[in-house]
Amino acid sequence: MERAASKQDPCAASPFPEGFLWGGATAANQCEGAWDEAGKGLTVADCTTYKPNVDVKDYQALHGITSAQIAEAEASRDTHRYPKRHGIDFYHRYKEDIALFAEMGFKCLRVSIQWARLFPTGMEDEPLQAGIDYYRDLFETMRAAGIEPLVTLHHYEMPLYLANHTQGWYQRQVIGLFVRFAKVCFREFGPYVKYWLTFNEIDSAFRHPWTTVGICPDRFEASELEAVIYQCVHNQLVASALATKHLHRMVPGAQMGCMLTRTLTYPLNCDPKNMLLAQRDNRENYWYGDVQAFGRYPRWLLNEWAEKGIHIDFGEADEEILATYPVDFVSFSYYQSMVDSTDAVEREKVCGNLATGVKNPYLATSDWGWQIDPDGLTYALIDMCDRYRKPLFIVENGLGAYDKVEEDGSIHDPYRIEYFRQHIKAIAAAIRAGVDVMGYTPWGCIDLVSMSTCQMSKRYGFVYVDLDDEGQGTYERRRKDSFWWYQRVIATNGADLG
Ligand code: BGP
Numbered sequence: 001m002e003r004a005a006s007k008q009d010p011c012a013a014s015p016f017p018e019g020f021l022w023g024g025a026t027a028a029n030q031c032e033g034a035w036d037e038a039g040k041g042l043t044v045a046d047c048t049t050y051k052p053n054v055d056v057k058d059y060q061a062l063h064g065i066t067s068a069q070i071a072e073a074e075a076s077r078d079t080h081r082y083p084k085r086h087g088i089d090f091y092h093r094y095k096e097d098i099a100l101f102a103e104m105g106f107k108c109l110r111v112s113i114q115w116a117r118l119f120p121t122g123m124e125d126e127p128l129q130a131g132i133d134y135y136r137d138l139f140e141t142m143r144a145a146g147i148e149p150l151v152t153l154h155h156y157e158m159p160l161y162l163a164n165h166t167q168g169w170y171q172r173q174v175i176g177l178f179v180r181f182a183k184v185c186f187r188e189f190g191p192y193v194k195y196w197l198t199f200n201e202i203d204s205a206f207r208h209p210w211t212t213v214g215i216c217p218d219r220f221e222a223s224e225l226e227a228v229i230y231q232c233v234h235n236q237l238v239a240s241a242l243a244t245k246h247l248h249r250m251v252p253g254a255q256m257g258c259m260l261t262r263t264l265t266y267p268l269n270c271d272p273k274n275m276l277l278a279q280r281d282n283r284e285n286y287w288y289g290d291v292q293a294f295g296r297y298p299r300w301l302l303n304e305w306a307e308k309g310i311h312i313d314f315g316e317a318d319e320e321i322l323a324t325y326p327v328d329f330v331s332f333s334y335y336q337s338m339v340d341s342t343d344a345v346e347r348e349k350v351c352g353n354l355a356t357g358v359k360n361p362y363l364a365t366s367d368w369g370w371q372i373d374p375d376g377l378t379y380a381l382i383d384m385c386d387r388y389r390k391p392l393f394i395v396e397n398g399l400g401a402y403d404k405v406e407e408d409g410s411i412h413d414p415y416r417i418e419y420f421r422q423h424i425k426a427i428a429a430a431i432r433a434g435v436d437v438m439g440y441t442p443w444g445c446i447d448l449v450s451m452s453t454c455q456m457s458k459r460y461g462f463v464y465v466d467l468d469d470e471g472q473g474t475y476e477r478r479r480k481d482s483f484w485w486y487q488r489v490i491a492t493n494g495a496d497l498g
Contacts, residue, residue, distance in 0.1 A: 014495035015428045021148060021438055022490040023108035024101060024445020024462070025396050026090070027155040027200065031448040032114065033087035035079070038130035041120030042160040044211050045084045047073035050454040052469060056368055062452050063208035066218050074160065080471050083454045088447065088465045089475050094138055096477065097446055100463050102145035104483060105490035109147050110395055110441045111138065112155035112200070113189075115181050121161035122177050127184045135185075139192035149193045150395065150441065152259065153182055153243065154236075155200040156211040156451065168214020169232035172315065175239045182243040183250065190251035197331055197395070198240035201261040203288045205233045211451075227310045234312050237291050241325040248325075255328040257393060258292035260285070262332040262380045264373075268341035268358055277340050286387070293330055293388050295323035329438060330388045333396030337363070337376035368400050368458060374422035381430035381437065391436045397423055398443035400450065400458040403480065411464050411480040420486065421497045428494060442486075446477070462486050 029045035036042075047070050054061045079085040090097060101109055115122060117131035142149050158168065166174050182198075201212070206229055209215035213232035220228050244256040265281035267274035287298050296319070305312060338357035341347060348359040350369050363371040377397070384392055399419040403411050420442065431437055444460025447467075456467050462483040467473035485498050 010492040011495050014493040015431045016437075016494040017431070018493070019107075020493060021108035021150070021393070021440070022494075023106040023110065023147070023150070023439065023441045025110035025150075025441040025443050026112075026445065026448060027152065027157070027451075028090075028112040028114045028117075029084050029087070029155065029157040030444075030451060031087045031090040031446070033085065033089045034091035035082075035085035035087075036077075037091065038117070038134065039120055039128045040114065040131070041116035041122075042074060043114060043116045043157040044160055044163050044214055045157045046082055047160065048084060048211065048454060049073075049081050050083050050469065052453075052455065054453060056453070063210070065210045065216055067216050070160075070164070070216060074164075083449045083456070083469075083471060086471055087449055088467060090446075090448075091134070093475070093477075095141055097463070098141050098145050098147065100477060100479070100483075101147060101445065104462060104487045106145075106147050106445075107490070108150050108195075108439055108441055109142055109445075110150040110152065110197075112152035112157065113185055114157050115154065115178075116157070116159040118184060119159065119177075119181055122159035122174075122181070123161065127181075132184075132188050135189060136192070139189055143192050148195065149189075150195045150197070150393075150439075151185075151189070151193050152197045152200050153185060154178070154198060158214045163210070163214030163216070166214075167219065167228075168209075168216075169235045170213075170215065170228055172235060172313070175235050175242065178239045179242045179246065182239075183246050186247050186250040186254075190247075190254060193251075194254050195257065195393075196243075196247060196254060197257045197259045198243050198292075198327075199236050200259050201333060202233065202236060202240075202258065202292075203260050203263075203285055205229050205236075226308070227312070230305070230310060231312055233288065234314070234318075237288070238315065238318050238321055240292055240327075241295075241321045244325040244327060245321070257329040257331040257395075258289050258327045259395060260289045260330070260332045262334045262384070264334075264337040264376050264380045264383075265357070266337060266339050266360070268339050268347075271342070273342050274340065277342060281338070281340050289330055289332075289388070291322060292327045293390060295326045297322075327390070329391040329393055330384060331393035331395040332380070332384070333443070334377050334380055334394060335397065335443075336371040337373040337379075338371075366399055367402055368453075370400070372399070372419065372422075374426040377423055377426040378429045378433070381427065381435045382433055385430070385435040391438045393438040394427065394440045396441070396443040398460040400444075400460055402457055403447075403459045403464060405464065405466075405478070409478060411478060413480045413482050416462075416480070416482045417485045417498065420482070420489075424489065424494055424497060
């Protein structure tokens with residue numbers, strides 16, 4: 001009986017609300033390529049190198065960078081060593097890619113705007129027309145395909161010039177420069193874009209300061225680095241609030257979201273000491289979003305700054321700005337959960353972009369050692385719903401895996417389908433528990449260059465891109481099995497998970 005009913009209306013059994021924003025997520029610096037075309041300036045991402053044999057548990061090897069390496073990158077025109085420079089050539093192929101996303105039924109696509117495509121150094125008075133024309137056509141193409149753009153203003157792609165000349169986000173001057181860039185985006189692209197995000201994974205400033213806040217650690221005394229990074233984040237938080245203010249004024253009906261890496265941490269066991277430790281870890285993950293959603297710093301952090309003698313330079317109006325312009329919704333990436341324990345140093349570790357943590361004996365890991373935990377997504381959604389009381393948007397989630405192209409050109413990726421099936425079930429469970437979820441945009445819906453290792457072989461997509469780690473390939477796009485599976489999921493609004 002149930003089957004017959006679902007044949008008539010395949011969406012009837014779906015817990016997902018009407019208008020749920022199914023789609024996918026990308027970032028310009030990892031897919032556009034065309035790193036030096038049409039006047040674009042270099043970005044911090046253009047300096048990150050291909051790391052084929054790095055131990056992914058060695059966080060410093062993954063994300064560390066020195067002044068000498070930056071200078072070498074700036075002088076180089078190499079794209080093999082710096083693969084984000086070629087990306088997947090989305091810059092020239094976006095019409096073909098958007099047609100594929102539309103074929104899958106996407107309602108929404110997350111992209112970012114490279115600041116340096118509009119303002120090559122970040123300091124120019126006027127934006128480049130070529131950059132405006134490119135992004136306008138991108139958004140028009142998306143709209144024509146019935147795809148709602150979700151746009152990140154700052155996804156690890158600060159102009160290199162600013163990172164070198166204003167010490168990244170450390171100098172207050174950058175707030176004004178960013179707000180000018182944001183206002184140009186709202187003016188030019190506001191007619192096409194309703195949903196915006198300010199800073200991608202703003203909480204990653206301490207994990208990888210170069211890409212997040214443009215700070216190269218060797219340019220500071222080790223003892224001052226913590227305060228420097230807090231200052232950078234404060235400046236980003238003020239810039240985020242100001243961008244929200246201008247968006248609401250310039251684009252009526254548009255909404256601004258913050259964007260966190262949800263590094264959900266469990267205690268290893270019910271030892272109260274471990275409970276307190278995990279609570280502490282979760283607070284450290286949440287405070288960035290707390291400031292953006294509640295408009296003020298948590299008391300514990302202010303106390304900690306006072307105890308450590310950390311002085312953060314607040315502009316006269318900063319507190320009022322933060323309080324007056326909170327975000328409209330809270331978005332986050334979710335890849336894995338973490339575990340902490342008071343004896344963590346002695347325990348086996350796992351890794352991820354998020355940092356290293358204690359191995360969870362109940363969870364499997366990906367080919368790159370990231371722990372796979374769909375239940376953690378339900379937990380995170382319910383927890384964040386109770387905390388923020390604002391709509392939530394999962395703007396990144398996915399499995400980095402090796403894919404094999406068969407002789408007939410097909411790509412069978414049942415592991416990816418299973419990963420998404422379990423995570424979509426987890427979202428459904430949270431929705432049934434009363435959580436307001438706006439949408440779901442899996443990461444790397446088309447294969448792109450990895451953020452951490454710059455590999456192509458770490459593939460996330462429903463669409464395969466013929467390009468290898470050495471930059472060899474035709475860039476041809478192919479549909480994986482997961483392409484057809486996700487198409488059915490969207491068509492049934494999440495009712496048919498196969
Ligand atoms: C997130 C970043 C993305 C993306 C993803 C996967 O932290 O916001 O840019 O790359 O991680 O990471 P990776 O590409 O290193 O596998």
